[in-house]
Amino acid sequence: MCGICGILLADQTAMCASQLLESLHFLQHRGQDAAGIVTCGPRGRLYQCKGNGMVRDVFTEQRLWGLIGNMGVGHLRYPTAGSSANSEAQPFYVNSPYGIIISHNGNLINAPALKRYLDQDAHRHINTDSDSELLLNVFASELEKTNKVRVNEEDIFTALAGVFRECRGAFACVGMLAGFGLIGFRDANGIRPLVIGERVNADGSVDHVMASESVVLKALGCQKWTDVLPGQAVIIPKATMKPVIRQVAPMLSYTPDIFEYVYFARPDTVIDGISVYRSRLAMGDKLAANIVKRFGGIENLKKAVDVVVPVPDTSRNAALQLSFALGLIYREGFVKNRYVGRTFIMPDQQVRRSSVRTKLNAMELEFRDRNVLIVDDSIVRGTTSKEIVQMAREAGAKNVYVASCAPPIRHNHIYGIDLADTKELVAYSRTEADIAAAIGADDVIYQTLPDLIAACAEENPNIKEFEVGVFTGEYVTGVENGYLEHLEETRFHNARLKKLEKKSASMAIGVNGDGEGKAEVDIGLYNTGDYR
DSSP, rough: OOEEEEOSSSOOOOHHHHHHHHHHTTGGOOOOOOOEEEEEEEGGGEEEEEEEEOOOHHHHHHHHOOSSEEEEEEEOOOOSSSSSOGGGHHHHHOOOOOOOEEEEEEEETTTTHHHHHHHSSSSSOOSOHHHHHHHHHHHHHHHHTTTOOOOOHHHHHHHHHHHHHOOOOOEEEEEEETTEEEEEEEOTTTOOOEEEEEETTTTEEEEEEEEHHHHHHHHTTTTTTEOOTTTTEEEEETTTTTOOOEOOOOOOOOOOOOIIIISSSSTTTETEEEHHHHHHHHHHHHHHHHHHTTTTHHHHHHHHHHEEETTTTHHHHHHHHHHHHTTTTEOOOOOOOOOOOGGGOOHHHHHHHHHHHEEEEHHHHHHTOOEEEEEOOOOSSHHHHHHHHHHHHHHTTTTEEEEEEOOOOOSSOOSSSOOOOGGSTTTTTHHHHHHHHHHHHHHEEEEEEEEHHHHTTOOOOTTOOOOOOHSSSSTOOOTTTHHHHHHHHHHHHHHHHHHHHHHHHHHHHHHOOOSSOOOOOEEEEEOOOOOO
């Protein structure tokens, strides 16, 4: 899971960097590992600023002023395949041919085969472990086949068709061809989201915006927007400022990742015509019905449970609707420290565990001598859930029940979300009773998969299926032979790298005496071809 955005302003003299920065702030929940912006100025010159850390760490006013141009793309990185090295902060750039920039959200399931192809056939050097760099170089290799001094829209669409042919997995991408225009495309199953919109200015000119979530377009004042459909690509040339949308690959399915609605996306976002907020309300209704069954009727439930408490923030919408449906009191029993990142997307298990108590504080006033039903969006490793249950008991709760808006997660996520190795998942080879014991709860109640799908599909009858491989082990794209083993080997390798990085950082701080935690940032520019 990453956040991507791109902007092309009608005013050739304007600077888009501040609006890209605003876009990244609205998408910060999608990745806290690294942030980056690349802009394109006069004569096709590219300017970049990117580095490890959150948006506020990477970008300063001075750095922002150095990002010249009316066209640019941004990226927020969540660590998936690959390490959290500074070299893997996006957007990625390749100078040949034509100067290409790409921001990628997703994961390619044929990465090992692509790496061999690029090395042995295309003869392109790959500098990182990121599959995003593989995708960029496949695109570059396809464009190189034109053998032209300058390419046109038809050439780019043909090259993108080659990307769809070679790359398997999930990808939503926003990119630029230096001096030419803005590009966006979405995988043929629509696993990762991508929205395109326009903003009409007072003089009648039109600015164009692309992003992972519609909330960005609304915040930037776009009057209308639409989802890029599976298999579609969009090109917006600077010369015409008119988007050209084409189906460059057949739509294999329309199956967005259901975790976008469960956890990742902001509640004020609409993805593929489905309101994230309303889908979470529906999850609360359906989970409430399941809880009533578990307790043997509403009367038994009301005798057993005194109060419903959400785990902030994502589960709040569902928990509120659930409490209303059950006729139970809803209370904010956990106070969140808003200056701590999302523990789910922190790259280290030990960091996650220690961060939970820094992030949340249980109010004894709401727990003392009460039987509590805690509602969470999902239970992954169980690390957070175990700490939360313990905090509730320490605050005086008598019985603690945990309800999950998502079904048990028993399988790897292979499309860009680093949940855990399969055996680290708390639901792996465990019954619900075993899971309750593992996290210290009196009982655990899960949403059923049919109910979750129904909750998300209510608003868009055109989407009948979702990517739900984490629950079933059956993935919409299938799985390449040996890929799951490759994924777990990569995670193990990168876990070792992160330990070495931490050790090196500690030594550097000890030598330099700099404990301010400043972001490591790459700042620079690339001189590319002139498409004037």
